[in-house]
Amino acid sequence: MKLAILHELNAERAARRPVILVTDTESGEQRLVKAKDFARDPLRTELEKQLRMGKSASVEAGGKKLFLNVYAPTAKLVIVGAVHISQALAPLARSLGYDVTVVDPRTAFASPERFPDIPLIAEWPDTALPPLNVDAYTAFVAVTHDPKIDDPALLHAFERNCFYIGALGSRKTHAKRADRLRAQGARESDIARIHAPIGLPIGAVSPSEIAVAIMAEITAALRLPPKEKEEAA
Amino acid sequence: MLDRDEDILKAAEDWQKAGRGVALATVVETWGSAPRPAGSSLVINDEGTFLGSVSGGCVEGAVVTEAMDVIQSGKPRMLEFGVADETAWNVGLSCGGTIRVFVEKVG
Numbered sequence: 001m002k003l004a005i006l007h008e009l010n011a012e013r014a015a016r017r018p019v020i021l022v023t024d025t026e027s028g029e030q031r032l033v034k035a036k037d038f039a040r041d042p043l044r045t046e047l048e049k050q051l052r053m054g055k056s057a058s059v060e061a062g063g064k065k066l067f068l069n070v071y072a073p074t075a076k077l078v079i080v081g082a083v084h085i086s087q088a089l090a091p092l093a094r095s096l097g098y099d100v101t102v103v104d105p106r107t108a109f110a111s112p113e114r115f116p117d118i119p120l121i122a123e124w125p126d127t128a129l130p131p132l133n134v135d136a137y138t139a140f141v142a143v144t145h146d147p148k149i150d151d152p153a154l155l156h157a158f159e160r161n162c163f164y165i166g167a168l169g170s171r172k173t174h175a176k177r178a179d180r181l182r183a184q185g186a187r188e189s190d191i192a193r194i195h196a197p198i199g200l201p202i203g204a205v206s207p208s209e210i211a212v213a214i215m216a217e218i219t220a221a222l223r224l225p226p227k228e229k230e231e232a233a
Numbered sequence: 234m235l236d237r238d239e240d241i242l243k244a245a246e247d248w249q250k251a252g253r254g255v256a257l258a259t260v261v262e263t264w265g266s267a268p269r270p271a272g273s274s275l276v277i278n279d280e281g282t283f284l285g286s287v288s289g290g291c292v293e294g295a296v297v298t299e300a301m302d303v304i305q306s307g308k309p310r311m312l313e314f315g316v317a318d319e320t321a322w323n324v325g326l327s328c329g330g331t332i333r334v335f336v337e338k339v340g
Contacts, residue, residue: 002340003249006339023259055270056261056270058262
């Protein structure tokens, strides 16, 4: 690998931008393709598929044996609300490979006893969220049930283009929330991105089951191609 | 797998900049039950120091030896390990899978 390619690869990884390194395993020739350049690449179908699955693979194209090495940022999960569901959701998400952070200004909820080994920030969203670098590889859930906490958090998630945004609450609660967010300047397209009621409809009752429903929905958002995602929803 | 061996490629860059000969070994194909998925990598320097893994520790020794040659020659090579391989009695994968490992020089 040329040092210039390695340097660029490390810079892209540090910036949490997805890239794929394409190696001709016979000649050793290599090129780095950034996700934003996939659309005009001759290998775009393969590149898009492998990135979506987060899986590296060998492929044959144009009589060449190519190895596509996928460097996707580690997905993050930001949970706003240190509630009972979050106590089940945080360790489940971590076991699925997510970097998890829990945010809740209410110190009685955001206590290390309730969340052993999980990074906790006992601050309001406007203080807690900016340093977390919420990005397109972040799933964002708001589960406090308190508009003072959930609403500003959701507005932040819209700005950062999270791949998944979910919020706890019935359809009725969500309709009221949508009105409040509109009043604060949210666009219809942003509000439409909120998964509410949160989680896939699997009849979840207990906090752990709700956590499974949420992580299943997040997994679908991360892995399914856009068309199948619409069908699942 | 979402998480990757974050520091390995950074170490490769740092070693190379510090004037060391460096090679990168990457799992490019797996068949059957392989211990580490495609994309897993091992970085080796000319002192024989290595970071990361391409298997659960079964074939790293052999990969490091090959990497020394690659650092010398500058020519990449493909290695294959598995039970069907004749070297299996020496360095095989106990899990019964087969892996191909691409070894290249850095720089």
